[in-house]
Amino acid sequence: MAIKKHLVVSSLLGASFAALGQNSFIVEDLKVEGLQRVALGAALTHIPINVGDNVDEYTISKTIKSLYRSGHFDNIKALRDGNNVVFKVTERPTISFIEFDGNKDIKDEQLNQSLDQQNIRQGEPLDKTVIDNIEKGLTEFFHSIGKYNAKVDISITKLPRNRVKLKLKFDEGDAASIRQINLVGNELFSNEELLQLAESQQDLPWWQFMGSDRYQKQTIEGDLEKIRSFYLDRGYLRFNIDSTQVSVSPERESVYVTANLTEGVKYKVKGFDFIGDLLGREDLIKSVIPLRAGELYNGSVVTSSEEFIKSYLARFGYANAEVRTIPQIDDENQEVQLTLSVNPGKRVYVRRIIVGGNQSTADEVLRREMTQLEGAWLSNQSLERSKLQIQRLPYMEKVDFNVVPVPGVDDQVDVDFTVKEQSAGSFNAGLAYGSYLGLQFNIGVTESNFLGTGNQIGFNINTSRGSERVSVSYTDPYFTPDGVSQGSSIFYSNYDASKFSLIDYKSKSYGLGTNIGFPIDAVNRINFGVRWIQEELSDIAEYEQTRVLRETFLDQDNPDAGFDFTKYELSAGWSRVTVNRGLFPTAGSRQTLNLTATTPNSDLKYFKLNYDSRFYWPISNDHRWVFSTRAALGYGNGYGSTNGYDQVLPFQEYFRITEMELRGFDRNTILPRAIARIPQSIPGTPLPDGSTTGNIGGSSEFDVLVPQGRIGGNAKAVAGMELIVPTPFLDEENTSSVRTSFFVDAANVWDTEFNVDRYQNLAADERAKLDDYSDPMRFRVSTGLSLQWISPMGPMLISFAYPLQKEEDDDTKTISFNISNSF
Structure with missing residues (x-):
């Protein structure tokens, strides 16, 4: 699709300035012509000159750029009429309606959310400069899910009163199937054993119609992470995925995935220690976490140890604790010394608890089930228990909470509880x-x-x-x-x-x-x-x-x-x-x-x-x-x-x-x-x-x-x-x-x-x-x-x-x- 961009920069910076002349002058009056939806007062707020100011070509150029930045106009010209400055503008059309046609893999809600992030929404002015970016982004999305023949066409239909209809028409085509997944460099484990971990499937026969060999980039990346975790959980600390290539057949119907692996050797945990502040609970934490010296290195055990320490500190109000494991690898002896760096940060307190979504239930009924209190430190355990106790009420269908930092304060948060009631x-x-x-x-x-x-x-x-x-x-x-x-x-x-x-x-x-x-x-x-x-x-x-x-x-x-x-x-x-x-x-x-x-x-x-x-x-x-x-x-x-x-x-x-x-x-x-x-x-x-x-x-x-x-x-x-x-x-x-x-x-x-x-x-x-x-x-x-x-x-x-x-x-x-x- 070709969309013409109405940004006549040459006329703005050339002909318009020529009309003003090269000499500076004192402004006696300012006029803005062509306004329809935008109020004059709103337009003047983006004009940084006033009556009585001495202006020249440079000043007018800055004013034109300021008007463009307001997002209201497609075309702007500045003319001199004696000592008066006249801005002739063409407003951007207002989006009256957005229509989607032919989309299957991406839902209307997702499209509206994506457009909203780029300020493309119903009732707002249309910035035609972002249309190409939208087309490109949607095409890349379809490529990531294996639809290499997908086409996206965005059309703009003019309507009366400077309004337009925006239509996104999709021709998704068929998704490419994974013809083959090749793992190169693995000797300790066979391709069949490793690919059993993968969600992606390859070259399925027709009778396995319940399965799917459709290519999706995100799924492939997840499968490779599962293979990485498989090796790390068995002690292969130096395992690495060196590179990944995705090849598409000429007809764009099949995909070939190749991953180059370096397996390495097994490493044992020589020992582990802590640095940082564990609030005087180092012995307790050390006895509870699953890390053990002398055992094979296990990535899942390391991750769960980090998460346990974070969760444990969060019980006492340290909601933003940072835990990082630093390995010191001894390749000669095939051992690793682990150092867990712990930074609890500041203790966080709850300033306010806000309850929403309850149409018939009084706030007091929900608050009396909460173990997390206002003014107390933030505890993840108390929050989860509060959620659980509210959710056990027979007239509650769903309960969620969200922790919101208080702006300008690094040790206070608000907690928003949102409930969905059901028939009582x-x-x-x-x-x-x-x-x-x-x-x-x-x-x-x-x-x-x-x-x-x-x-x-x-x-x-x-x-x-x-x-x-x-x-x-x-x-x-x-x-x-x-x-x-x-x-x-x-x-x-x-x-x-x-x-x-x-x-x-x-x-x-x-x-x-x-x-x-x-x-x-x-x-x-x-x-x-x-x-x-x-x-x-x-x-x-x-x-x-x-x-x-x-x-x-x-x-x-x-x-x-x-x-x-x-x-x-x-x-x-x-x-x-x-x-x-x-x-x-x-x-x-x-x-x-x-x-x-x-x-x-x-x-x-x-x-x-x-x-x-x-x-x-x-x-x-x-x-x-x-x-x-x-x-x-x-x-x-x-x-x-x-x-x-x-x-x-x-x-x-x-x-x-x-x-x-x-x-x-x-x-x-x-x-x-x-x-x-x-x-x-x-x-x-x-x-x-x-x-x-x-x-x-x-x-x-x-x-x-x-x-x-x-x-x-x-x-x-x-x-x-x-x-x-x-x-x-x-x-x-x-x-x-x-x-x-x-x-x-x-x-x-x-x-x-x-x-x-x-x-x-x-x-x-x-x-x-x-x-x-x-x-x-x-x-x-x-x-x-x-x-x-x-x-x-x-x-x-x-x-x-x-x-x-x-x-x-x-x-x-x-x-x-x-x-x-x-x-």
């Missing part, structure tokens, strides 16, 4: 389908960041076939300034167990409770709680597992009456949270251990112990591939005696299994079944007329067993593994709100109090109806795919599961779906 309030609607339970639905309202205070409030109504539950809760995580939390709740429940594949009984309960939590450190907490519960059980069928409760509380005068219980529950718990964010963590763990027990003055005396854990291990550096495990264990039982009967865990408190704990199975379908034991009568002696003398009671060995609905057990074990993978066709910006994973789930619930030997006197066909519900190894297992999305409407979850291990009477389901709508 939701209207939850759950939907699932199972082969036995059919369609299920629940609804609820929660707000984890009530009015931006960080407090949690909830009003939930969960309804399904046979269940109604209403609850109201409120939790203040900072009931006191030092992080003591306090919460309260009240609930009402009406439950018909027979509607959920469970035994026949109905439960109606209501209660209220409160809890308080104390932080032990940044990741550990302990919690204590108390609840009062009033419970009514009715329509309880007679089963083996309900026998103890019925016999303990049965009203002999009214055996069909229900049971009323008053319970006072005390709870104590421990939690440890080290995950890197509240939702969709990719590293760290969550662990909880809780003990709940009723007091001795309660009608029912029992305890329940629960342990839950989930661990995340990132597989890739970008945390897009993550391996996760989870486990849940539970055990409960009764204590003491009531009315002469030893207490056991009441059946309504038995452990159950949710759909999310064991995907692919219906709720409760793997629980132990209730056993109804029905006594049988024996006919009397036959009489001659065919009648009998009457029935007489039979022995218990003739009892009939009838397995009924599921009841649960007093022990529970759940385990699972997940491989979290990048979601296909999803850009990196949305990875924090969408998660795809492959899973394996396993679970079992059993009853340690169930004794199958109690039924040994029964007939064999009756014993065959029994399963050993005390067996802890009757696990069910499933596998499948799960997709989770924190959408603008709220969390959505869909799972596809297939049972790997099941029993004959288990009910399964393939798909489950859950959706929440935010408000």
Whole structure:
């Protein structure tokens, strides 16, 4: 492309000056003609002469150059009219619109950023002198990514009112492929071994269509650095890449890369010492860094030692510490003495912490999570911990910080925290389908960041076939300034167990409770709680597992009456949270251990112990591939005696299994079944007329067993593994709100109090109806795919599961779906 440059220097410095004449004169008036967008006052600020000044050719020349430097004008002429000076100007056109066409490898955002750096932006005057530089820079960029046939054409279209449209048209062409990478000079390691380190690939056959042998300059440079690190990490201190040549085929479709190497020999570390100021911690640092005398030199170890010292000093406010390793090489003995030069610099203090991006969350809520304080010295450890603790809040999607030096001061900085919030309030609607339970639905309202205070409030109504539950809760995580939390709740429940594949009984309960939590450190907490519960059980069928409760509380005068219980529950718990964010963590763990027990003055005396854990291990550096495990264990039982009967865990408190704990199975379908034991009568002696003398009671060995609905057990074990993978066709910006994973789930619930030997006197066909519900190894297992999305409407979850291990009477389901709508 050829763009004419309207810089008529000859007319400015020749004809214009001739018009002024060679003699100096006193200026009586100044005029600027041709102004359109630029105000007269703005133009005059760039004219260094005033009325009454004595001017000559040199003065006018300087004035013209000053006007050009303003960036407003394409052409300037200076004329003399008597003792008046007239500047005739042509303003630069204003960029009305910038259009890109045909660009693929370089995005519009990158182009706009590049143009902006050269003051080419919409609404600004166009400096045509930089157009050639832009073309050249873009062409060089395409060459660096292997597109040697790329063309860039920049056209300028004039528009009314001295405006222009700037259009950048790209013909990128095909990228050149790497035909061959040649390494010359390597004898200790083969080309194949070294090129396995490289990201760049060469001359791939057509069937390896998933790979790429495209040439990119930056990738090649990175690959050569990997080879350099490979040698340095194995002691080859004198290794060097002497030269690199890149040759392009005549048709510009293939590239040949040649690197000339000098391997050298291995060197050992003779010893290492320090110079500079280590703040009196030399012995500690020396014992911690991985450098060791007598071992082979290792470049990675040296680098990590330098980074450790910098990071360690930064804990104490020395944010700009400089650490440099000086090698003293003994080629004769193939040894190297390392000297680590340490300059901590000045201790840096935080002048101000600025929080931005929080639209609904109050600053105070975020600041109370920070361990880095204003006025204290800058600590990288405190900054990272502050970021982590804010990111663990469930209503925070992303947290970043930036350290900004205070202008004119070398020992103060400001810290800018930028947060991105995510939905904290939701209207939850759950939907699932199972082969036995059919369609299920629940609804609820929660707000984890009530009015931006960080407090949690909830009003939930969960309804399904046979269940109604209403609850109201409120939790203040900072009931006191030092992080003591306090919460309260009240609930009402009406439950018909027979509607959920469970035994026949109905439960109606209501209660209220409160809890308080104390932080032990940044990741550990302990919690204590108390609840009062009033419970009514009715329509309880007679089963083996309900026998103890019925016999303990049965009203002999009214055996069909229900049971009323008053319970006072005390709870104590421990939690440890080290995950890197509240939702969709990719590293760290969550662990909880809780003990709940009723007091001795309660009608029912029992305890329940629960342990839950989930661990995340990132597989890739970008945390897009993550391996996760989870486990849940539970055990409960009764204590003491009531009315002469030893207490056991009441059946309504038995452990159950949710759909999310064991995907692919219906709720409760793997629980132990209730056993109804029905006594049988024996006919009397036959009489001659065919009648009998009457029935007489039979022995218990003739009892009939009838397995009924599921009841649960007093022990529970759940385990699972997940491989979290990048979601296909999803850009990196949305990875924090969408998660795809492959899973394996396993679970079992059993009853340690169930004794199958109690039924040994029964007939064999009756014993065959029994399963050993005390067996802890009757696990069910499933596998499948799960997709989770924190959408603008709220969390959505869909799972596809297939049972790997099941029993004959288990009910399964393939798909489950859950959706929440935010408000």
